[in-house]
Amino acid sequence: MSSSARPARPTRIDGTSLLDWARRCVAVLDRRREEINELNVFPVPDSDTGSNMAATMSAALAEAESAAEGSSDQRLDAHDIAIALATGAVRGARGNSGTVLSQVLRALAEAAAPGGFGGEHVQKALSTAVEHVDRAIADPVEGTILTVLRQASAAAGRENPDDLVGVIVAAADAARRALERTPSQLPALREAGVVDAGGAGLVLLLDALVDEVSGEAPEEPDLHVTPSTPEGPELEVMLLVDVAADRLDEFRATMHSLGNSLVIAGEGGDRHMMHIHSTDAGAVIEAVLDFGRPENIRIEVIDDGAGHGAAPSRSLLAVAPTGPISDLFASAGATPVGPDGDVVGSILGAIAGLRGDGDVLLLPNGLVGNRELIQVELAAQAGGHSITILPTATLANGLAAVAVHDPTIPLAVDAYAMSEASAGMRTATLGEAPSAGLTAAGPCAKGDVLATVGGDILVVGDTVADALTRTVELMLRSGGELVTVLLGTGVDPEAATALRLRLEDVAPGVDVTAYAADGMVELAQIGVE
Secondary structure, rough: OOOOOOOOOOOEEHHHHHOOOOOOHHHHHOOOHHHHHHHOOOOOOOOOOOHHHHHHHHHHHHHHHHHHOOOOOOOOOOOOOOOHHHHHHHOOOOHHHHHHHHHHHHHHHOOOOOEEHHHHHHHHHHHHHHHHHHHHHHOOOOOOOOHHHHHHHHHHHHOOOHHHHHHHHHHHHHHHHHHHHHHHHHHHHHHHHHHHHHHHHHHHHHHHHHHHHHHOOOOOOHHHHOOOOOOOOOOEEEEEEOOOHHHHHHHHHHHOOOEEEEEEEEEEEEEEEEEEEEEEHHHHHHHOOOOOOOOOEEEEOOOEEEEEEEOOOEEEEEOOOOOOOHHHHHHHOOOOOOOOOOOHHHHHHHHHOOOOOOOOEEEOOOOOOOOHHHHHHHHHOOOEEEEOOOOOOOOHHHHHHHHHOOOOHHHHHHHHHHHEEEHHHHHEEEEEOEEEEEEEOOEOOOOOOEEEOOEEEEEEOOOOHHHHHHHHHHHHHHOOOEEEEEEEOOOOHHHHHHHHHHHHHHHOOOEEEEEEEEOOOEEEEEEEE
């Protein structure tokens, strides 16, 4: 079934186009499978990534062709074709790379909608694919297909969802740039002088989608294996350039990938001064041209030990729900990062947007799992950042830590003081009982408020105010002078008022500070110092 005539700027991918895209994918993977195989040095140099991706995509296409032949409608349904592609890929997946590809196609099927794929559906498919691939890979590391996919998703998400072609082109361009950077993120690739094999396959698939929706095939990426060469001397590049406000984050991330000691300072309006250290000044200038015309360019060789450039800085990131609590962290000097969606990508994006290549202190605040923290540390190191992850198990612990942060003292001392402050705060959380049952604090009914300390249920209360007051009273038996209360979405602030009134009678001299924490999973968090 051949493609019908399409408008120059389509707004939807219909079933016919989706099937034609799958055919393009099979053709390009089959044609370039040996080149991709030659790149396959990580995680195991078994030279089969290209073959496995080609075989998996062929299985997906075969299932979709069968679905198309069995369709009674002249116009193929994109949702049905997407489901068939995913089914064929999952059942016919070959090897690790084939399994990863099957998860990308699975995400495509989950994002499908009646009437075909628009820009918003492509954005959803890419973000969902990041989640599926992250879960599918046992030990995800940066510099692989996951890195390439995450960058493609982030770039697509910044585009206007009404512009289907713009979304896809942005994703493909970002994937290609991310692929070029994979050797700098993964030692095995750097030593072999190659880009990531799975990432290369993904770039080809996205390029095929660009060709399908726009009719303009991107120049095929050079996947030939080349031996690594020693880097030249480090250069200091300074210039002026006009960068639109809505592209500044993208500009900063792009520049950060090309060197270190990055400083981007605004002069008012869109005018910015950029300073960077890089071994490839040509690549820096070429990348700048994508954003604006550079002026007053100055390039100097940095002498060994000369100490040119910006002094190392120290940055503080805090994972917190968007709203009053994230504003509170920001007012204390931290850069807040939302925990929703791809939290790893959000943290890495925040790191990429920081000035310079100094140390980074991260407060996970109980909102990032150990698996994700491993990915963050490996990726940050690959990007030239030294990251210290502090043991903040709750938002309350994070507030205690940020209160003693001092960027003027040595890093180790600062981190120790913040960790000590976090550990010195005893915490409890209030949550709603999901069902009736018997707890260590007595029986509870569904909807009761449970106070948990150290994994044990300490109090069962009828209301938040009741549980809050009783829990704080019990915690103060071990001492304490300051109580911090974070109230979740919809919790009446009068609960904190009732606590203050009660403590005036039973614990005079104890200060109570309460903050709104909309977006927090718990009904409330309590910290006692």
